[in-house]
Amino acid sequence: MNLSIANILDEIIASVPLLKPELLLIAGFIICIFCALFLQKWWKDSAFAACLATTVVLIYALVEQLGLSATGFSNMWLVDPVGTYARLMIAVSTLIIAIFIQQRYRAHNGDVYSVLLAATLGMNVLAATTNWLLAFIGIEIVSIASYVLVGFFADSKKQAEAAMKYALFGSVCAAVMLYGLSLIYGLTGDLDFRSAQHLQGLMTSPQAMVTIAFLFVFVGIGFKLSFVPFHIWSPDVYQGAPTPVTAFLSTIPKVAALILFMRLYKAWSAGGFYFSDLMVWFMITVAIVTMLVGNLAALRQNDVKRMMAYSSIGHTGFLLMSISAYQDTSSYILFYIFAYVVTNLAAFIFIDHIEQRTGTTELTGYAGLGKKMPLLFVCFTVVAVSLIGLPPTIGFVGKLMIFSAVFDLYGDTQATALVLLLIVGVLTSVISLFFYFRIPLYAFLRNADRQYMEHRGSAILPLLAYVLTALIIFFGLFPDLLLRMLG
Amino acid sequence: MITLTHFLLVSACIFCIGLYAVLAKRNAIMILVGIELMINASILNFVAFSRYDKTNYGGQIFALFAIVLAAAAVAVGLAIILNVYRQFKTINPQNIHELKD
Numbered sequence: 410m411n412l413s414i415a416n417i418l419d420e421i422i423a424s425v426p427l428l429k430p431e432l433l434l435i436a437g438f439i440i441c442i443f444c445a446l447f448l449q450k451w452w453k454d455s456a457f458a459a460c461l462a463t464t465v466v467l468i469y470a471l472v473e474q475l476g477l478s479a480t481g482f483s484n485m486w487l488v489d490p491v492g493t494y495a496r497l498m499i500a501v502s503t504l505i506i507a508i509f510i511q512q513r514y515r516a517h518n519g520d521v522y523s524v525l526l527a528a529t530l531g532m533n534v535l536a537a538t539t540n541w542l543l544a545f546i547g548i549e550i551v552s553i554a555s556y557v558l559v560g561f562f563a564d565s566k567k568q569a570e571a572a573m574k575y576a577l578f579g580s581v582c583a584a585v586m587l588y589g590l591s592l593i594y595g596l597t598g599d600l601d602f603r604s605a606q607h608l609q610g611l612m613t614s615p616q617a618m619v620t621i622a623f624l625f626v627f628v629g630i631g632f633k634l635s636f637v638p639f640h641i642w643s644p645d646v647y648q649g650a651p652t653p654v655t656a657f658l659s660t661i662p663k664v665a666a667l668i669l670f671m672r673l674y675k676a677w678s679a680g681g682f683y684f685s686d687l688m689v690w691f692m693i694t695v696a697i698v699t700m701l702v703g704n705l706a707a708l709r710q711n712d713v714k715r716m717m718a719y720s721s722i723g724h725t726g727f728l729l730m731s732i733s734a735y736q737d738t739s740s741y742i743l744f745y746i747f748a749y750v751v752t753n754l755a756a757f758i759f760i761d762h763i764e765q766r767t768g769t770t771e772l773t774g775y776a777g778l779g780k781k782m783p784l785l786f787v788c789f790t791v792v793a794v795s796l797i798g799l800p801p802t803i804g805f806v807g808k809l810m811i812f813s814a815v816f817d818l819y820g821d822t823q824a825t826a827l828v829l830l831l832i833v834g835v836l837t838s839v840i841s842l843f844f845y846f847r848i849p850l851y852a853f854l855r856n857a858d859r860q861y862m863e864h865r866g867s868a869i870l871p872l873l874a875y876v877l878t879a880l881i882i883f884f885g886l887f888p889d890l891l892l893r894m895l896g
Numbered sequence: 897m898i899t900l901t902h903f904l905l906v907s908a909c910i911f912c913i914g915l916y917a918v919l920a921k922r923n924a925i926m927i928l929v930g931i932e933l934m935i936n937a938s939i940l941n942f943v944a945f946s947r948y949d950k951t952n953y954g955g956q957i958f959a960l961f962a963i964v965l966a967a968a969a970v971a972v973g974l975a976i977i978l979n980v981y982r983q984f985k986t987i988n989p990q991n992i993h994e995l996k997d
Contacts, residue, residue, distance in 0.1 A: 569983040
């Protein structure tokens with residue numbers, strides 16, 4: 410490799426087109442800040458409009474990149490179809506969440522959109538790299554932006570507390586991960602986790618050091634994915650944060666971190682060395698424990714947002730399970746991610762709408778509401794069905810594909826751990842039936858014991874959620890359409 | 897003669913002190929200080945290891961970025977803690993428990 414300045418400059422200039430979506434995002438971020446600073450006096454929604462325009466342009470730029478597979482910036486930046494689809498999902502979800510925030514918090518909210526765009530930038534970085542430096546920067550951008558989002562509307566004690574817990578826990582996890590990364594860098598002398606030098610270094614290092622370094626690094630990724638035992642922040646933060654922010658936290662940062670983890674697993678789990686066995690065993694154990702803890706803890710929750718937090722921990726377990734069966738095709742992982750994101754966004758929009766109308770997120774507060782808002786609760790039930798994974802919804806198809814992928818892998822390898830994974834997966838899906846179905850149970854079969862003040866909610870948000878619900882059923886009936894797109 | 901081992905030993909000590917501060921202190925700002933110590937331990941590691949990576953200097957670049965990110969995280973953390981103080985009149989995390997199972 411020639412290291413003259415001219416060559417390096419040539420390579421950097423040649424790779425700039427790969428970074429086009431992110432450059433647009435950065436430009437949009439700066440425009441958003443200026444709108445919030447100067448234009449907001451005359452036009453209240455200027456920052457929101459700038460944010461919307463940026464995401465639309467971003468989606469367009471990403472669609473242009475769809476077929477592309479390339480690396481740039483001396484292998485630091487990786488554009489491939491999986492990453493581009495993930496970034497596309499992130500961009501679309503950002504759009505939905507921006508609308509969600511705008512509908513919900515109309516006053517003093519200009520800066521929140523620039524922070525949202527910054528978070529999107531971080532997630533794009535996570536989904537498009539195999540380099541530890543960029544991965545760490547991505548994780549930190551997403552984390553810092555999320556701390557700000559959680560604390561942004563800090564008008565109550567709960568929000569302030571949630572923001573503090575999140576920031577302290579997240580910073581500790583990031584610091585531990587950084588230490589692990591420094592050890593891995595010391596063992597291998599290379600920061601690209603797919604490079605031959607990196608793998609070579611891990612093979613020849615002492616086992617104890619590799620174990621410590623791995624566990625430290627997984628702390629940081631585990632925090633972003635909120636798998637057990639790094640999930641303890643998520644119920645508190647999900648409950649305390651404003652509902653649009655909870656919708657954000659529970660969906661897209663996980664998508665980005667998952668893509669990173671998938672690449673890492675793919676690079677490290679192949680081959681029969683000590684570190685690859687460690688990776689596989691860690692993955693299977695954590696997937697099993699996460700599914701069990703998430704779904705069992707959700708059973709005894711009374712706050713719907715808290716319940717959704719545990720449910721999303723359970724879904725993280727499923728996502729880990731899907732990664733542990735990851736061979737060559739990634740379409741089923743993307744499909745499950747899509748299903749998870751669409752369903753969760755719809756669920757949180759419904760939760761928020763009910764919260765706005767009746768002022769409660771308690772499950773008992775839903776009693777008798779099914780008669781007042783029939784369409785909303787029918788759709789909410791469909792969403793719950795999709796979260797459980799029953800036909801004819803997109804959640805069913807997603808879970809089915811994960812199960813069959815794991816089963817295929819079992820056919821190839823005959824590993825008993827995979828059977829255990831399958832059994833726990835099916836079992837926890839059955840368990841999840843009990844807590845998700847408490848929503849329609851309370852709404853339709855119980856009678857209201859108290860009267861609530863009726864507020865008028867936003868009209869656009871339920872419409873958006875109905876569209877998402879329609880998508881859930883549509884792609885549940887015709888999954889081929891989506892699979893062919895992702896394939 | 898100061899070797900790599902000395903650097904690693906010092907950084908491991910700093911990391912442990914930071915971790916102790918995070919786990920034992922009853923003040924959110926002291927926890928932030930602990931986090932800062934942990935990050936600085938990793939930065940020391942990166943710079944020490946970077947001596948053996950003379951083509952890319954990945955460790956030194958990483959150290960620079962880590963310093964910047966740590967500063968940003970602390971700034972946000974302090975703002976959030978200030979906000980908590982306004983609401984609760986205390987910054988001892990043990991006394992702040994509105995949210996729990």
